[in-house]
Amino acid sequence: MTLKTADLDLAVPVTGEAPCRRAGVLTRESRTAYAFIAPAFFLLTFLVAYPFVLSVWFSLSDARVGTTGSFVGLGNFGRLFSSSIFVQTLQNSILFTAAALTAKIVLGMALALLLFRIKHFKRLIRGAVLLPFIVPTALSTLVWWWMFEPLYSVVNWTLKSLRLADHDIPWLPDPYLAMFVVILVNVWRGLPFFAITLLAGLVAIPRELYEAAEADGAGPVGRFWHITLPLLTPVLAVVILFSAIFTLSDFNIVYVLTKGGPMNMTHLFATYSFALGLQGGEIGQGAAVSLFLFPILLAVVFLQLRLVRKAALYE
Amino acid sequence: MATSSIGQPRRQRRRQFLRTAAGSAAGLAGVLASRQPPAYAQARELTFLTVASFVPETDKELKRQLEEWGALNKVKVRLDIIAHLQLQAKKAAEVQARSGHDLTALGPGLGDAELYFDHLVGLNDVAAEIGRKNGGWLNPDDYLIRGTWTLLPWWQPPFPMAVRTDLLKKLGEENPDTWEDWLRIGKKGKAIGHPFGIALGHSGDANVTLLSILWSYGGSYVAKDGETVTINSPETREAMEFVKRLYTEAMDPEVLAWDDASNNRCLNAGKCIGIHNPISAFESAKKDKVRVPGTQQPIAEVIDHLNTPRGPKGRKATTGFWCVGIWNFAKNAELAKDFLRFHFRPENLDKWVEAGHGFNMPFLNNLTRHPVYESDPQYRHIPDVAKVTVPPSWPGPTTAASQQVLDLYIIPDMFAQYATGRMTLDQAISWGEKEITEIYRRRRT
Numbered sequence: 001m002t003l004k005t006a007d008l009d010l011a012v013p014v015t016g017e018a019p020c021r022r023a024g025v026l027t028r029e030s031r032t033a034y035a036f037i038a039p040a041f042f043l044l045t046f047l048v049a050y051p052f053v054l055s056v057w058f059s060l061s062d063a064r065v066g067t068t069g070s071f072v073g074l075g076n077f078g079r080l081f082s083s084s085i086f087v088q089t090l091q092n093s094i095l096f097t098a099a100a101l102t103a104k105i106v107l108g109m110a111l112a113l114l115l116f117r118i119k120h121f122k123r124l125i126r127g128a129v130l131l132p133f134i135v136p137t138a139l140s141t142l143v144w145w146w147m148f149e150p151l152y153s154v155v156n157w158t159l160k161s162l163r164l165a166d167h168d169i170p171w172l173p174d175p176y177l178a179m180f181v182v183i184l185v186n187v188w189r190g191l192p193f194f195a196i197t198l199l200a201g202l203v204a205i206p207r208e209l210y211e212a213a214e215a216d217g218a219g220p221v222g223r224f225w226h227i228t229l230p231l232l233t234p235v236l237a238v239v240i241l242f243s244a245i246f247t248l249s250d251f252n253i254v255y256v257l258t259k260g261g262p263m264n265m266t267h268l269f270a271t272y273s274f275a276l277g278l279q280g281g282e283i284g285q286g287a288a289v290s291l292f293l294f295p296i297l298l299a300v301v302f303l304q305l306r307l308v309r310k311a312a313l314y315e
Numbered sequence: 316m317a318t319s320s321i322g323q324p325r326r327q328r329r330r331q332f333l334r335t336a337a338g339s340a341a342g343l344a345g346v347l348a349s350r351q352p353p354a355y356a357q358a359r360e361l362t363f364l365t366v367a368s369f370v371p372e373t374d375k376e377l378k379r380q381l382e383e384w385g386a387l388n389k390v391k392v393r394l395d396i397i398a399h400l401q402l403q404a405k406k407a408a409e410v411q412a413r414s415g416h417d418l419t420a421l422g423p424g425l426g427d428a429e430l431y432f433d434h435l436v437g438l439n440d441v442a443a444e445i446g447r448k449n450g451g452w453l454n455p456d457d458y459l460i461r462g463t464w465t466l467l468p469w470w471q472p473p474f475p476m477a478v479r480t481d482l483l484k485k486l487g488e489e490n491p492d493t494w495e496d497w498l499r500i501g502k503k504g505k506a507i508g509h510p511f512g513i514a515l516g517h518s519g520d521a522n523v524t525l526l527s528i529l530w531s532y533g534g535s536y537v538a539k540d541g542e543t544v545t546i547n548s549p550e551t552r553e554a555m556e557f558v559k560r561l562y563t564e565a566m567d568p569e570v571l572a573w574d575d576a577s578n579n580r581c582l583n584a585g586k587c588i589g590i591h592n593p594i595s596a597f598e599s600a601k602k603d604k605v606r607v608p609g610t611q612q613p614i615a616e617v618i619d620h621l622n623t624p625r626g627p628k629g630r631k632a633t634t635g636f637w638c639v640g641i642w643n644f645a646k647n648a649e650l651a652k653d654f655l656r657f658h659f660r661p662e663n664l665d666k667w668v669e670a671g672h673g674f675n676m677p678f679l680n681n682l683t684r685h686p687v688y689e690s691d692p693q694y695r696h697i698p699d700v701a702k703v704t705v706p707p708s709w710p711g712p713t714t715a716a717s718q719q720v721l722d723l724y725i726i727p728d729m730f731a732q733y734a735t736g737r738m739t740l741d742q743a744i745s746w747g748e749k750e751i752t753e754i755y756r757r758r759r760t
Contacts, residue, residue: 066410150569172572261517262571278404
């Protein structure tokens, strides 16, 4: 039997029912339905669609703070490439997203498998794992900043006390170590999302498949490779998709830890867009930075969602 | 019985609710249509947005004055204090929404006068009156943006050298006065675990100190015409060579990640031998009774302030030019002007500077001679620093472009890229020149 995710769609149309609209008059049910949908519709319109359309307009205009600006086409986007800070930001964003995402996939999977096997204090441990995801990012990142801050770094103090280092390691002053630290904090924060979502996927895999595989002589690696991983693929794809978007648009971690420094080596799209648009008053240019990857992301999202819908769940 | 007694009031509550909701909606629609708040909501209110001072007593005195003025004029007042780094985004958001506070702190730097020129109320009358009552403005021409006063320069924290006198004595050094002196002292200090410290990262202090060095070596980033980019010069090269030596020989790499409070911490933790910074470190050391590590001696007793250092081409410094202005979308612009007149009265400024213990020096001649600068021997050079302090765009005029050069930390990044060896001298200067030229070109179009 081949069961596809599309087959699980619950929104099966009821056939043979009379159309809702009769001679231009809405039935009582339709009116109620529209009334229920209206709040969500207005929320989406004003809180999502309006800001998005506005930011697209800004990116295509020469708007500065306090002015609506005039249409300049793709001029802002073209101009970005003449700024070496933007080119650096582009490189940083790709490196940051790729490294953080890879680490979160590998460690998230490991953590999910671990959580799946834990028998005692299950709820307590699963709740505790979620903590980094729940604590406000600005607050938790501030604690990380104290841990890596040059003068009072507890990490350096520990390393020196254990005689693992004989001098202060410049975690935040060194461009490469600073990038490592922002990736580390992002992974720490995003890991629970991966672990808990993958855990939900793991729980949904029927036990019989493992039992059958074991009876056929499959070892732990074989079971993971041939059962767990293929059946987790749809969940994994969605998690990666969401995480890629969140990671690429990260702001808090970099802003609190490094403010884009040293020497712009940790600037991401969001922090550079903030510096250019809000601190420098170049709203149009700032919007172009933040929307720079939008067309590529849109294509990725479209393709990935199509793949997920087509992916086989059970063969 | 139970059903009726419960059911009846419930129906009434529902009707009551519907009636109240309909009434409220109609009332709200009326208010929105007439764009006029109802009579009971028309109480006069003045709102003021400012930044948290590094000497918190300053803010307390400002709040007291605002409340005193509110009570005298029967005006409801509200003072909102935010971290200084949040101000730029907050200002931009208020202007974009054309809604927010009546009075607002502006800066650091005078650039907001041009950046928000179309959104600020003209203050020529208020500025003239305040200048008259306080012995005149310090450098009035600097504050005229496009020939008019759209903001009032409010306070500056002059940047002297804050130094550890006990460590200087230990190293056999006396009265250091030039940047080269500080390189020598920093080298000796670093050898005994007490390096010199100036920020080289994305912070306001980095802009201030590196511009001070650039000018002291004869360099600048923009000419007097406010258009010609002048960063690529032999003087800049000399200044950058000096900072590279300072970074590699006299400082720790941590300065690349310093924020505006890091140098204060470095001095008060007993690590740094000297920092280029306002008197806030000394003030907090006094207030918190910080001691020299390993001793019982209060560290404030061994901190002194010397004049901002001299370079081969003279002595110059800048600082955060904190200003205050009134949005032209303010609901109560006249009340805001009236409060400014009240706050800038000599007796009120006097109390305010006293509360800040001189950290907040007004740009007014009489106030630079405030008794607080004679009360403490450590303050004797502060008025001298104020005399050589110029706006960050010097020698060019303050413009939105000059402000953006600061906001994007182009100068610190240029210096840091050479100092750390990430770029050669030529590459770093070309990088800085390209970025600054592009900013000025964009602002011309």
